[in-house]
Amino acid sequence: MKKPAVKVSYNDLRALVEDLLSAWGLDTSQSAETAQSILYADLSGISSHGIQRLPFYRRCIAEGFVDIASRPEVVRQTPSTALLDARRGLGQLAAAEGMRLAIALAAASGIGAVCVRDSNHFGTAGYYAAQASAQGLLGLCCTNSYPIMPATFGSLPLIGSNPVAFAFPSSPHDFLYDASSTVVSLGRVELYEKLGQRLPEPWGMDAQGLPTHDPSEIVGMSPEGGRGVYPLGGPFESTGGHKGYGQGLMVEILTAVLSGGLTAAGIADAGGVGACHFFAAIDLGCFGDPVQMRAELEGYCARLRSSNVHNPGQRVYIPGEKEAESRQRRLVEGLEFAAPIWEEFAGLLSDARVAH
Amino acid sequence: MKKPAVKVSYNDLRALVEDLLSAWGLDTSQSAETAQSILYADLSGISSHGIQRLPFYRRCIAEGFVDIASRPEVVRQTPSTALLDARRGLGQLAAAEGMRLAIALAAASGIGAVCVRDSNHFGTAGYYAAQASAQGLLGLCCTNSYPIMPATFGSLPLIGSNPVAFAFPSSPHDFLYDASSTVVSLGRVELYEKLGQRLPEPWGMDAQGLPTHDPSEIVGMSPEGGRGVYPLGGPFESTGGHKGYGQGLMVEILTAVLSGGLTAAGIADAGGVGACHFFAAIDLGCFGDPVQMRAELEGYCARLRSSNVHNPGQRVYIPGEKEAESRQRRLVEGLEFAAPIWEEFAGLLSDARVAH
Numbered sequence: 001m002k003k004p005a006v007k008v009s010y011n012d013l014r015a016l017v018e019d020l021l022s023a024w025g026l027d028t029s030q031s032a033e034t035a036q037s038i039l040y041a042d043l044s045g046i047s048s049h050g051i052q053r054l055p056f057y058r059r060c061i062a063e064g065f066v067d068i069a070s071r072p073e074v075v076r077q078t079p080s081t082a083l084l085d086a087r088r089g090l091g092q093l094a095a096a097e098g099m100r101l102a103i104a105l106a107a108a109s110g111i112g113a114v115c116v117r118d119s120n121h122f123g124t125a126g127y128y129a130a131q132a133s134a135q136g137l138l139g140l141c142c143t144n145s146y147p148i149m150p151a152t153f154g155s156l157p158l159i160g161s162n163p164v165a166f167a168f169p170s171s172p173h174d175f176l177y178d179a180s181s182t183v184v185s186l187g188r189v190e191l192y193e194k195l196g197q198r199l200p201e202p203w204g205m206d207a208q209g210l211p212t213h214d215p216s217e218i219v220g221m222s223p224e225g226g227r228g229v230y231p232l233g234g235p236f237e238s239t240g241g242h243k244g245y246g247q248g249l250m251v252e253i254l255t256a257v258l259s260g261g262l263t264a265a266g267i268a269d270a271g272g273v274g275a276c277h278f279f280a281a282i283d284l285g286c287f288g289d290p291v292q293m294r295a296e297l298e299g300y301c302a303r304l305r306s307s308n309v310h311n312p313g314q315r316v317y318i319p320g321e322k323e324a325e326s327r328q329r330r331l332v333e334g335l336e337f338a339a340p341i342w343e344e345f346a347g348l349l350s351d352a353r354v355a356h
Numbered sequence: 357m358k359k360p361a362v363k364v365s366y367n368d369l370r371a372l373v374e375d376l377l378s379a380w381g382l383d384t385s386q387s388a389e390t391a392q393s394i395l396y397a398d399l400s401g402i403s404s405h406g407i408q409r410l411p412f413y414r415r416c417i418a419e420g421f422v423d424i425a426s427r428p429e430v431v432r433q434t435p436s437t438a439l440l441d442a443r444r445g446l447g448q449l450a451a452a453e454g455m456r457l458a459i460a461l462a463a464a465s466g467i468g469a470v471c472v473r474d475s476n477h478f479g480t481a482g483y484y485a486a487q488a489s490a491q492g493l494l495g496l497c498c499t500n501s502y503p504i505m506p507a508t509f510g511s512l513p514l515i516g517s518n519p520v521a522f523a524f525p526s527s528p529h530d531f532l533y534d535a536s537s538t539v540v541s542l543g544r545v546e547l548y549e550k551l552g553q554r555l556p557e558p559w560g561m562d563a564q565g566l567p568t569h570d571p572s573e574i575v576g577m578s579p580e581g582g583r584g585v586y587p588l589g590g591p592f593e594s595t596g597g598h599k600g601y602g603q604g605l606m607v608e609i610l611t612a613v614l615s616g617g618l619t620a621a622g623i624a625d626a627g628g629v630g631a632c633h634f635f636a637a638i639d640l641g642c643f644g645d646p647v648q649m650r651a652e653l654e655g656y657c658a659r660l661r662s663s664n665v666h667n668p669g670q671r672v673y674i675p676g677e678k679e680a681e682s683r684q685r686r687l688v689e690g691l692e693f694a695a696p697i698w699e700e701f702a703g704l705l706s707d708a709r710v711a712h
Binding site: 166209 | 434465467510515539564589608610612614615621638640657661675
């Protein structure tokens with residue numbers, strides 16, 4: 001018999017995650033910061049990046065890939081730019097610090113750009129971009145990752161999933177674009193594999209470099225052994241696959257090349273550590289009146305929302321809208337987790353002797 | 357009998373285009389600047405944006421949409437940002453000025469970001485991004501346009517083609533990513549229509565909002581009447597169409613909302629004028645040693661180039677590589693134009709009494 005899902009309030013869950021992270025060695029403010037980033041994903045309905053990633057983080061710490069005691073360090077700084085070395089600490093802490101610094105630089109100089117090297121998986125890129133828009137600024141965030149994407153006509157995965165997130169103040173929710181450079185995230189493919197389902201589209205290639213609907217043929221990629229998730233646009237140029245590939249490389253340059261850190265291929269060579277991030281913030285007042293900008297954007301979005309005249313039963317969403325509605329609903333109604341996900345989380349709490 | 361193609365040297369063609377533009381009312385340096393941007397497209401093999409666009413520009417000037425006498429004006433400036441009003445002048449002149457200013461701001465402040473509003477079609481975005489990398493800086497350029505793209509599940513085209521171009525210094529050619537947010541450019545669809553060919557993929561929708569392989573069902577879009585080119589990723593979320601749509605909106609915000617200019621929908625309302633651009637440049641020295649960055653990028657690109665082990669007869673290209681090779685070849689061998697394209701150009705020369 002299938003076990004029932006577990007429902008928990010946001011505040012209760014946050015206390016549990018904070019206690020868990022504190023038991024792992026973070027201080028109170030670091031636990032709060034990291035928990036907020038992780039739970040933002042669950043609240044937003046991006047469950048692949050929520051508490052179900054905690055066992056992965058635990059493994060990274062246990063195996064020495066993530067140094068929980070390490071703190072990001074400013075290596076270079078100018079009035080509008082900074083370079084941080086995350087010293088292989090938790091990605092969430094380095095990323096929060098990176099975006100905080102970009103916002104501070106933008107407040108002082110109009111625009112701020114911050115590179116972070118030698119970091120780790122930081123959760124969802126959108127969370128950090130949204131930190132800027134929450135303070136009335138334009139926010140941009142991207143990151144590289146373990147390689148999962150081949151070049152167009154390439155047979156080996158050498159490029160990360162490489163999401164780009166972009167946030168801008170608006171109502172009833174901020175505009176928030178957050179998308180990987182691949183056709184789907186690796187997490188989506190893994191989910192189909194766990195459920196034993198065939199993919200709706202050939203989202204990736206097998207070890208022979210051929211498109212496949214079988215998720216188990218796609219996962220387990222390595223820069224030597226092939227497999228991989230295709231770029232946005234798919235395997236061929238006729239559907240724009242070279243555009244997703246190019247965007248993935250653009251992110252590698254903005255994050256790894258500019259920071260002097262590791263490209264996706266280098267991350268794999270190093271055993272999976274050393275992801276690099278890029279953050280930028282712009283003070284809207286440099287270009288005009290933020291109130292007018294918001295009004296213009298809101299009017300445009302209204303026109304987009306009502307532009308569906310031929311697709312009954314479908315809705316035009318503004319980027320960030322689904323996730324904002326999900327957060328609003330789950331903050332009131334609580335968060336629901338499938339039994340296996342919750343049991344895994346409860347196991348981590350028990351191991352760390354956190355009462356629950 | 358089909359007329360033979362016409363072959364012409366770069367220098368001869370440049371002199372003709374400069375003379376033509378001077379006859380239209382540009383001064384010597386403006387003619388040179390505009391001709392260089394237009395011929396960069398033909399040299400690079402992007403013939404849709406080369407001299408075959410001159411009849412379109414001529415029409416825009418004749419009908420009063422482009423004010424040939426107007427010069428871009430700086431409306432706001434800070435040490436790292438600027439806002440230009442192009443005053444409905446030629447897009448090429450406003451864009452060259454915008455990127456020049458971004459480079460100058462980056463040279464002084466480390467990073468420069470420039471918005472341009474009330475401009476017009478400027479040619480290829482990559483040309484301007486490449487101005488920054490040619491001087492050793494990171495360059496970014498994007499623009500909105502007349503609306504051609506619907507939202508995911510939208511039935512009306514309300515978003516521009518909205519290319520993003522990104523350049524970074526490298527060898528044997530600079531890295532240059534330049535891609536529209538749509539699955540293909542409108543020019544590609546128009547080319548299939550002119551040749552009377554069916555599209556290889558359903559790149560757009562007809563007036564009823566349905567995917568179609570018939571190019572003539574796609575062109576002629578208007579924000580009231582439907583038709584349109586799909587976002588990169590296609591019409592559905594299962595192939596990532598919402599990502600191309602979101603990127604298109606990101607570009608509308610960076611260009612039109614930030615500058616206080618017209619979104620794609622507003623450009624259509626205004627009869628086709630008023631495109632907005634965004635330019636940014638970053639001094640690599642703010643983050644580290646440019647020589648090391650280039651070496652890292654070149655090593656990574658070499659690994660990508662040799663990553664094709666399963667696709668015989670295909671080659672992995674680095675973004676910008678095809679176009680750089682084309683420029684090198686055509687500078688030596690000359691440029692070839694199909695007879696109808698050349699006759700149209702010769703007609704413009706005759707009308708303007710340019711000797712040829």
